[in-house]
Amino acid sequence: MPIADRTDQQATGLDAAYASCRRIAAEHGRTYYLATSLLSAPRRRAVHALYAFARMVDDIVDHAGDPARVLDPRDGADVALPVGPAAISPAQHLDLVEKQLRLALEHGDIDTADLRRHQILTAAADTIRRYDIAHTHFWTFLDAMRMDVPGTATHRTRYATMTELREYMRGSAAAIGLQLLPVLGTVVPVAEAEPAAAALGEAFQLTNFLRDVAEDLDRGRVYLPTEELAAFGVDEAQLRACRAAGRTDPRVRRALAHLIAVNRDIYRRADPGIELLDPRVRPAIRTAATLYAEILGRIEAAEYQVFRTRATVSPGRRIIVAAKGFGTARLR
Template structure:
């Protein structure tokens, strides 16, 4: 119960920051993000505000060795969104995926408990990055309406896809090739991330394995839809979600020995 409460506190705090950037704009968004960061720092220093999320995060940070540095990276990632960061290279995109999602693994692993040391934390990082890249591939059309393009300009040029092509929302052979390339990269990250799941303690194993299976299922749906992510949002249907729990359980039963 205590672990579940702490995980809720971490995710609620992360979601609170993300919602601030998504739901506000301009100066209001900047002020909101500054306030969010001050609240996080207050929680970690033992001086939380009155908001239930602040109080829960303060308790979690007191009970578990959750690193404030992971929240610092998340803050930097949210600032990238706020500034309308331009993504030129894959390194830019990878940094963004690390900051807004990869580091969440660093927050959760100390709560669940884990073995395998740094190798497990690296696997958690890769799993978070895979999930964020999946989000980006799913939401290309939706992000365009907000003026956001996370696909690196160098990669767009390499695959002969222009910003104008994206704004037209036409799925060309070149665009499909780009989506296949990035989907394959996400799947590589999922494979690397799964290596750390057997090292997690208790119920966290099945929870994380099921979440990973659900997110990778979005890539499957995107491929089935011929990579049209402009007018239709890829998702995992109800029946397929029901199959993911036993599938995740079986993968854990047949997984190789934990990292050491």
């Protein structure tokens, strides 16, 4: 094949890979997806790739028949995830996976799910290389994901204290904020922006836990710290009773109000970090932070009925906040 033709084919494959990630972000991460519309095209593609990668791993944990094998393989030869010793970077591992999947594609030995995973990994590998993202952030993320997988050495479904939960969120959320920093760019050395980026990831994650407490219960997980709940006279049996009744009782409401206050404090600690980012990306990140924090207000407005309805920000409100961010971006 002529060199020019080969290059064109590779570019087309990469474009298709990023397009697949964009569709995943649009389908599953509406707030994030809307915020990325304020980014430049290259940054937008990279954020979609990182989001799709995290989503793919999360889906494996929740739905795969044997996620422990996928996330903690014995030989690693046929695993479509960047797992392995820290001496191997995710980009290097993804190179090997990409070659294996390409061979499978050529022989027709791959299904739709494998093709989508191949596309996600292709875009993620390109993003990792392009922005020189530290591979340690991916190992930290995967370590946290193993904590959700039955049968792994670190598996757990309950967290006694906020300190324990934050250790989990260090990998499940803070690490993702750190992955994004090289993509977004900073006006200070990256290390100076990392604490705030990690805090924002943690704030987003805790908002998810407060919004999705009922769904997590159905999966046999309680992410809200048990000692924090106990301070308000709440235990797991009471949470399950609320789930069965579809109604939040007064003690659970008080516990949720307390944890929402804790969550808002994390947003406040993260907020100054937005000014440490490249000015061109600040409107997008502020839009995401504003909209995600507003989920807490929706929980309050619904009188904490998280067992009956899923708190969301309306499409109209999302558009208004994004439009404001777009206006700010145009002024920069």
